[in-house]
Amino acid sequence: MPKVLVVGSGGREHALAWKLSTEAEIFAAPGNPGTAQIATNLPISAGDPEALIEACRRHAIDFVVVGPENPLIEGLSDILRNAGVAVFGPSAQAARLEGSKAFAKEVMVAAGVPTAEHRNFTDPEAARGYTRMRFDQGRQVAVKASGAALGKGVVVSTTIEEAEDAIESMLTRRELGDAGAEIVIEDRLIGPEFSLIALCGGGGFLCLPPARDYKRALDCDRGPNTGGMGSYSPVPDVDPDFAERAAEEVVAPILRELSRRGLDYRGALFAGIMVQEGRPYCLEYNVRFGDPETQTLVRRMGSGLCEALRACAEGRTPGAVAIGAHAAVTVVVASAGYPGPVEKGLPIELAPMPNDVVIFHSGTEMIAGRLVTAGGRVIGVSASAPTLESARIKAYEATSAVRFRGARWRTDIAVTA
């Protein structure tokens, strides 16, 4: 069996480790109480490359999968590769696709990827002038911090005042720190969204099926943006032909453009896509798997993930990953107050889960033998079933089996589907 080291400690990493553990021996750094059940947790943080290299040698790791974006943006893949370790995860140069929205837009335009009309700004006065002009021309705008801002850097504005507030808060008051020192102002698009994740290596790629996530904290897409409150797949309004078209228009050209610039992309490329008037537009790229899309996607997978990730890590184009015809739905159980500050250390009780339900730990910790909350998103409850409707019902039946003080979740995940 190959040996794989998964770097990270969230729900996405638990889901990857869970699926990979059927095909490989898994180590997780640092992992979480969920990965501890299926893998060997190593007490090493993603920010300690030397210790990770040492662990790869000691445990004869075949390849490393880097989960979160920050270590990728900071160059963890480059350091590991220079030490001779095969890594699923792009270089720092390529990770700028997520680390800098200004860079991402520049590459999209150069690659001919359909995306909203935009301009970049560091000067608030110029940004206000452009915003007024767009509104005068009958547009609305999204104001985006260029740097990585944990999902809090985008303000979709329907009025000039909202847009100007966002400009002030990012450029003048620097409320997002350096992440908001440069902003992108782009035209607002309107339409349904989906997430498309491609496994990339050797100049080629393999797209996983479309998934849909829910970014807003409250039902009916109200409340502030979060890291993601739930997800489902398949997405009935995105048929396979449309997904194929999105891959051709949004994934293939960006990889070609990166390659033209000498950047060899090895890892997951996540495209956030909005469908307007029947056309796929790219809203953003992430340089990693989505969270909680991954928790849903692994529930639809048969065999092949380990080999596909290994191929990418070694610079080869991945072969097929088996995908079942069944559906999967993940509901995130969050702490009271999320995405604002939350109380940590609350004891969690887990009742036995029904068949076909798996829980993925996001923000949990084991303290003195007791499972407690350790973050905003605590646990993802992931159900699989023949149809979306039955998977949704099963997931919601199981959410009440996760108990801690103040536990809350959206009640409309996969409802419109």
Ligand code: AMP
């Ligand atoms: P992003 O981080 O760029 O994906 O933006 C977060 C969310 O903001 C997206 O999932 C969309 O719901 C919304 N958004 C971003 N850009 C736009 C846009 N140009 N038009 C409308 N909504 C947008």
Ligand code: GLY
């Ligand atoms: N669920 C969206 C993301 O992972 O960025």
